């Protein structure tokens with residue numbers, strides 16, 4: 004079986020959950036080899052890559068890699084593709100991941116498929132397009148197949164691998180260093196799970212009415228151990244920070260459970276949450292299009308329904 | 323400053339999109355065409371930069387005849403001239419082919435900035451701007467929620483999971499913008515009238531000097547094997563809140579083992 008390169012998505016030296024999903028998927032396609040680009044590779048990272056079956060870990064650790072967006076990772080991957088001739092390359096479907104995949108496709112003259120939700124042993128990818136209305140199977144027909152895969156599409160399954168370290172020497176070209184990161188602004192982050200990865204997402208929209216109104220949304224999210232999301236109407240109004248926006252121009256989420264509160268279900272919002280496994284809706288307008296997606300919906304005032312639900316969750320959890 | 327803005331015509335956001343049974347490409351005839359929403363923000367940002375620094379805005383689009391409407395729309399918003407790459411043989415081009423065609427048209431025209439939307443609402447790949455930057459060997463400053471140009475340095479705020487990164491480069495550069503960046507203007511009546519007289523260069527594949535073996539469906543690096551409508555979700559249960567709405571959801575969640 005050929006090697007399948009998996010670009011490791013990491014932050015602060017910690018391997019993100021999506022990488023364990025990609026490794027699980029890569030095992031279906033071949034022999035997974037993780038690729039670490041950036042500083043801070045460590046034992047814990049190595050252990051989590053090993054746990055999910057990485058046979059090798061290519062490590063490109065030069066700290067200069069952290070100073071430039073996207074282009075260095077594409078360059079490192081291209082050099083490994085040239086030397087290792089992998090059967091495929093798999094990257095997370097984040098903004099960075101898609102752009103790395105795009106540049107790699109140009110560099111290696113290979114086809115790229117974005118936003119796959121599954122890939123089989125013959126490298127046929129499944130995509131859910133047009134807001135989830137159409138299921139497409141596609142295949143790369145030229146070069147080394149490159150895929151970006153959506154978070155939460157695959158359940159990570161451990162399977163031990165050796166995670167043998169293979170150092171990759173780095174000498175970035177002038178092309179990869181044209182745009183430099185000069186600052187990083189981190190918005191305040193609470194103790195909640197990351198939106199894109201969370202198993203439960205509780206979202207609020209214009210119906211929440213104010214920043215204070217998000218209290219009830221946060222309380223429900225916390226009772227379920229979930230993340231908080233928001234519609235653009237709510238983020239634009241300044242009631243909740245932009246990075247929590249769900250939708251076409253916000254995050255794409257695909258949790259086990261999505262609870263939409265005071266959200267009408269505009270097409271741009273649906274584009275970011277339609278593939279959630281179970282959808283619960285609270286909205287006072289019975290005509291709101293979001294009800295079309297609901298597995299369970301309540302027509303009512305969220306300020307009555309949501310606190311009651313939170314109370315129920317808290318008491319039943321204890322039971 | 324000479325700025326190019328790449329705009330794509332896409333099916334109306336609200337229209338139901340489907341693939342053609344014959345060649346699995348998007349059925350563009352089935353719905354009205356509109357300018358990709360995100361590209362309106364790209365046009366707006368280019369116009370603002372030129373208002374602040376002087377220069378001209380050239381709008382570039384690749385697409386069938388009626389994509390000419392989208393070029394006109396950008397001109398009516400205030401862009402100065404247009405380039406429309408139109409040729410039947412482009413039909414079925416994938417992102418690699420599109421980026422190759424756009425990069426070839428853009429090359430050698432001395433643009434200081436090339437601005438894109440961060441995503442097309444039909445393809446939703448968010449790769450064309452990065453691919454064009456790669457092909458033209460230009461700095462890539464994408465997913466910008468803010469753009470500043472001082473002298474020959476451009477600085478953006480690149481949207482990220484955790485907030486944003488400040489990214490800077492020397493001109494020329496490729497930019498893509500997200501919808502938080504500005505509020506696109508509506509074309510005024512005067513703008514619409516003026517647009518009719520603005521020059522649009524129409525290029526065929528041969529005019530643009532494109533290698534015919536690298537474009538269109540036959541050259542695609544990837545292809546659709548098959549597709550199907552998603553089996554409709556079984557209709558859910560919707561109840562009215564009679565003072566026990568939260569309780570009912572809790573029962574549902576307990577049943578589904580979420581609690």
Ligand SMILES: Cc1cc2nc3c(=O)[nH]c(=O)nc-3n(C[C@H](O)[C@H](O)[C@H](O)COP(=O)(O)OP(=O)(O)OC[C@H]3O[C@@H](n4cnc5c(N)ncnc54)[C@H](O)[C@@H]3O)c2cc1C
Nearest residue numbers: 208209210234235236250251252253265267272287288305
């Ligand atoms: C280029 C572009 C990109 C976009 N990207 C996104 C995106 O990424 N994400 C996104 O979400 N949107 C996006 N939008 C915006 C989108 O079109 C909608 O405007 C937005 O999703 C509406 O948010 P909403 O549902 O919260 O508000 P509304 O549509 O105003 O709906 C509010 C709902 O709350 C209900 N309600 C009010 N009060 C209560 C109450 N007390 N209890 C219960 N229900 C109540 C109302 O019945 C209504 O259904 C985008 C738009 C554009 C043009």
Ligand SMILES: Nc1ncnc2c1ncn2[C@@H]1O[C@H](COP(=O)(O)O)[C@@H](O)[C@H]1O
Nearest residue numbers: 328329384438439441442447448449450
């Ligand atoms: N056919 C096209 N003509 C002009 N610009 C395009 C075309 N296709 C894509 N683009 C640009 O590339 C951006 C990203 O598109 P995509 O990678 O398809 O999501 C769009 O917002 C446009 O600015």
